[in-house]
Amino acid sequence: AQTVTQSQPEMSVQEAETVTLSCTYDTSENNYYLFWYKQPPSRQMILVIRQEAYKQQNATENRFSVNFQKAAKSFSLKISDSQLGDTAMYFCAFMKLDTGNQFYFGTGTSLTVIP
Amino acid sequence: SAVISQKPSRDICQRGTSLTIQCQVDSQVTMMFWYRQQPGQSLTLIATANQGSEATYESGFVIDKFPISRPNLTFSTLTVSNMSPEDSSIYLCSVAPSGALSYEQYFGPGTRLTVT
Numbered sequence: 001a002q003t004v005t006q007s008q009p010e011m012s013v014q015e016a017e018t019v020t021l022s023c024t025y026d027t028s029e030n031n032y033y034l035f036w037y038k039q040p041p042s043r044q045m046i047l048v049i050r051q052e053a054y055k056q057q058n059a060t061e062n063r064f065s066v067n068f069q070k071a072a073k074s075f076s077l078k079i080s081d082s083q084l085g086d087t088a089m090y091f092c093a094f095m096k097l098d099t100g101n102q103f104y105f106g107t108g109t110s111l112t113v114i115p
Numbered sequence: 116s117a118v119i120s121q122k123p124s125r126d127i128c129q130r131g132t133s134l135t136i137q138c139q140v141d142s143q144v145t146m147m148f149w150y151r152q153q154p155g156q157s158l159t160l161i162a163t164a165n166q167g168s169e170a171t172y173e174s175g176f177v178i179d180k181f182p183i184s185r186p187n188l189t190f191s192t193l194t195v196s197n198m199s200p201e202d203s204s205i206y207l208c209s210v211a212p213s214g215a216l217s218y219e220q221y222f223g224p225g226t227r228l229t230v231t
Contacts, residue, residue, distance in 0.1 A: 033218050043205060045158075045222035047116075091157060095218060101146050101211045103220060105157045 002027045004094050006106035013082045014114050020067075021077045021109045023092030031097045034068065034075045039108075040088040048090070051075065082113045117142050117210050119223035127229045128198055135194045136226045138208030143188035146211040148220065149181070153204045161206075164191040198230045 003026045013019035025034070036048040051059045051068050059066050063083075067076045079086055092106040118141040128134050138147065147164040162170040162183055170183035185191045195202050208223040 035219075037222075043225045043227075045207065045209070045225075047219060047221065050219065097218070101148070101218060101220065102160060102163075103148075103158075105159075107157045 002029075002094050002096065002104045004092050004104050004106035006090075006092055006109050008109045009107070010110045010112070012112040012114055013079075015082055015084060017082055018078060018080045019082055019111065021079075021090050021092075021111065023075045023077070023106055025073050025075065025092070025094045025104075027073070027094065027096070029096050033095045033097070034066075035093040035095070035103075036064070036066070036075075036077045037091045037093060037105075038086075038088045039091065040085075045091075049077065079111075084113050084115060087111060087113045117144060117212055117221050119208060119210060119221060121206075121208055121223040121226050123226060124224065125227040125229075127231060130199050130230055132198055133194055133196045134198065134228060135192050136206055136208075136228075138191045138193070138223055140189045140210050143213065144210040145188075145213045147185060147191045148209045148211075149183060149191070149193045150207045150209060150222075151204045152207060152225070158207065161193070164193075195228065198228075200230045203228060203230045 005024045032053045034051045038046045049061045063080045089108045091108045094104045120139045122137045149161040150158040161176045162172040164185040166185045182194045205225045207225045209220040
């Protein structure tokens with residue numbers, strides 16, 4: 001079974017600063033995808049960024065980037081120039097390729113951006 | 116990305132009753148999923164809603180408690196049956212679009228259910 005661990009239940013960051021959220025996962029699979037989702041107080045889950053395991057290059061989407069370390073099974077999210085709108089729960093998710101898109105989610109990190 | 120709506124957005128129900136949650140997508144999608152998010156918790160997959168056949172349930176979830184329908188490629192329903200306070204959760208529908216991005220999932224806004 002796949003497990004996804006987010007060891008930081010809560011974090012805070014000053015506006016305009018940079019913050020890194022941690023995620024580790026456990027799998028014996030070689031082909032998979034990793035995702036970060038954001039869930040603001042409105043509770044709408046929003047895809048932030050995705051990473052294909054076969055790609056060595058770290059994914060980047062504007063102010064969001066990941067540090068993907070496949071051997072270490074680590075997938076951290078870096079948010080640069082933090083904005084008040086980044087305040088949300090952040091979930092790390094893992095998906096095997098051959099299981100009909102089944103996602104495994106971590107327990108989440110609550111991020112607060114302080115003005 | 117797909118636009119997903121859910122009805123109702125929230126409800127308060129009495130124990131022993133049932134509630135049916137609807138999920139509507141603005142485009143045809145191959146796969147639809149139902150998740151439960153208990154208060155302060157992460158998301159847990161309940162089942163995959165298969166078009167034209169019975170849903171595929173995850174361990175710990177059964178059809179009698181969570182019957183699911185998927186009559187076409189844009190619509191699904193989840194029923195929470197014989198509710199108890201432990202069923203109080205947010206229920207989310209998600210979809211995996213067809214084609215090149217089929218490995219992604221997009222989520223509806225969720226239905227907040229409170230059982231008294």
